[in-house]
Amino acid sequence: MMKKLFITFILLLIIIPSTYKAKDANTLGELRSQLASYKAKQSATNSKKNQTQNEINENKNDVYKKQKEIEDNKVRIKESKEEIEKLGVEIDETKVKIEEIMRNYEKSSGDNIYLEYIFGATSISDFIIRYSIASQLASYNDDLLNDYKNKLDETTKLKEELQTREGELDKQIKELQVAIGKLGEEVKQLSDESLSYKDQISSTEELINQYVKMGCGENEAIDRCVSRHTSSSSSSGTYSGSVSTPSASGFLRPLNRGVVTSYFGYRYHPVTGVYKLHSGVDIGGNSEGTNVYSIAPGMVGKIIRRASCGGNQVFVYHTVNGTKYTSVYMHLYSINVSVGQTVSAYTVVGTVGGGTTYYDSCSTGAHLHLSMATGWYGSTYVDYSTYIARLFDPRTFLGIPSMGVYFYSR
Ligand SMILES: [Zn+2]
Numbered sequence: 001m002m003k004k005l006f007i008t009f010i011l012l013l014i015i016i017p018s019t020y021k022a023k024d025a026n027t028l029g030e031l032r033s034q035l036a037s038y039k040a041k042q043s044a045t046n047s048k049k050n051q052t053q054n055e056i057n058e059n060k061n062d063v064y065k066k067q068k069e070i071e072d073n074k075v076r077i078k079e080s081k082e083e084i085e086k087l088g089v090e091i092d093e094t095k096v097k098i099e100e101i102m103r104n105y106e107k108s109s110g111d112n113i114y115l116e117y118i119f120g121a122t123s124i125s126d127f128i129i130r131y132s133i134a135s136q137l138a139s140y141n142d143d144l145l146n147d148y149k150n151k152l153d154e155t156t157k158l159k160e161e162l163q164t165r166e167g168e169l170d171k172q173i174k175e176l177q178v179a180i181g182k183l184g185e186e187v188k189q190l191s192d193e194s195l196s197y198k199d200q201i202s203s204t205e206e207l208i209n210q211y212v213k214m215g216c217g218e219n220e221a222i223d224r225c226v227s228r229h230t231s232s233s234s235s236s237g238t239y240s241g242s243v244s245t246p247s248a249s250g251f252l253r254p255l256n257r258g259v260v261t262s263y264f265g266y267r268y269h270p271v272t273g274v275y276k277l278h279s280g281v282d283i284g285g286n287s288e289g290t291n292v293y294s295i296a297p298g299m300v301g302k303i304i305r306r307a308s309c310g311g312n313q314v315f316v317y318h319t320v321n322g323t324k325y326t327s328v329y330m331h332l333y334s335i336n337v338s339v340g341q342t343v344s345a346y347t348v349v350g351t352v353g354g355g356t357t358y359y360d361s362c363s364t365g366a367h368l369h370l371s372m373a374t375g376w377y378g379s380t381y382v383d384y385s386t387y388i389a390r391l392f393d394p395r396t397f398l399g400i401p402s403m404g405v406y407f408y409s410r
Pocket residue numbers: 262278279280281282368369370
């Protein structure tokens with residue numbers, strides 16, 4: 001019995017936290033723990049990045065050492081070559097000398113010093129001595145020649161060893177450079193990851209501050225708190241209709257005119273070339289600075305500033321026909337609203353950017369990227385993958401014509 005209870009207890013310990021985690025974060029307290037997890041992930045990413053950077057530095061140092069060794073080797077190879085040449089000349093000279101002596105021995109004719117020396121003997125015994133001296137001289141030259149030849153062999157062998165080592169070092173350097181390249185890619189990816197955590201952290205912090213200002217309780221559902229807030233502010237005349245009471249007309253287009261340049265859905269990214277989900281619809285045909293309107297009444301729920309991919313982004317929460325939606329305006333040149341601000345369908349949330357906004361690497365020219373998702377991203381749920389799963393094509397609600405066909409009204 002006790003054992004069964006114990007097992008149930010352990011199972012609960014395992015199951016409760018995992019289901020708790022899977023649930024959307026929808027209280028202030030849960031949003032705070034989400035923020036803490038973003039921060040933990042960011043610091044883990046940063047320390048991984050530093051570690052990788054250190055690895056790169058070590059590899060670079062290794063390459064430097066090997067290049068230095070190659071340079072030293074080149075000097076030694078050059079010295080060996082010179083030594084080989086010198087030895088070759090000396091060997092040739094010695095050979096000539098020996099041949100001369102030997103020739104003179106054999107021929108015993110002509111005016112040669114050795115022969116003159118030998119035949120200048122005054123007696124038989126003197127002749128024998130002189131002959132012996134001459135032959136010793138020849139043998140000495142022979143030994144000298146052998147010494148030279150041995151030295152030449154050694155130097156040639158050393159030169160070959162140095163050249164083999166140079167080849168090895170070249171190969172190792174190439175391998176290290178490939179490794180450095182790969183690690184560099186990793187660092188770049190980790191930097192991007194860290195940057196996106198930075199975006200998540202700042203926008204979540206902003207959200208928390210806003211919900212605290214609204215007086216949301218730590219354990220109160222944020223949805224309820226936000227609805228409470230927007231209903232009361234609507235009565236103060238900020239806009240007609242409220243977040244909790246749907247607007248009858250549904251959604252309006254975010255621009256007075258425009259033309260679709262890219263559809264929602266899977267595509268090859270024009271900048272990165274990667275095949276992935278295009279999270280919204282791109283609307284061009286407007287110059288930078290053109291007003292972008294909220295597509296329905298609602299509340300600004302989340303703002304991301306100067307993201308390296310997406311630039312300035314405004315997220316607005318709506319309730320239309322009883323369903324919650326988030327609309328997202330990306331690549332903005334300016335942001336004209338603040339988090340927690342209630343907006344009407346005529347509020348300018350920002351202006352078209354993406355042309356000269358240099359920090360935004362994911363835009364090729366002035367356009368508005370509009371995304372729509374069900375639920376309130378940052379409130380009903382905060383998880384990015386949930387947001388991605390809830391995205392849909394904004395053209396289904398906004399009556400935006402096909403690519404290349406302009407619209408001239410909202
Ligand atoms: Zn886009």
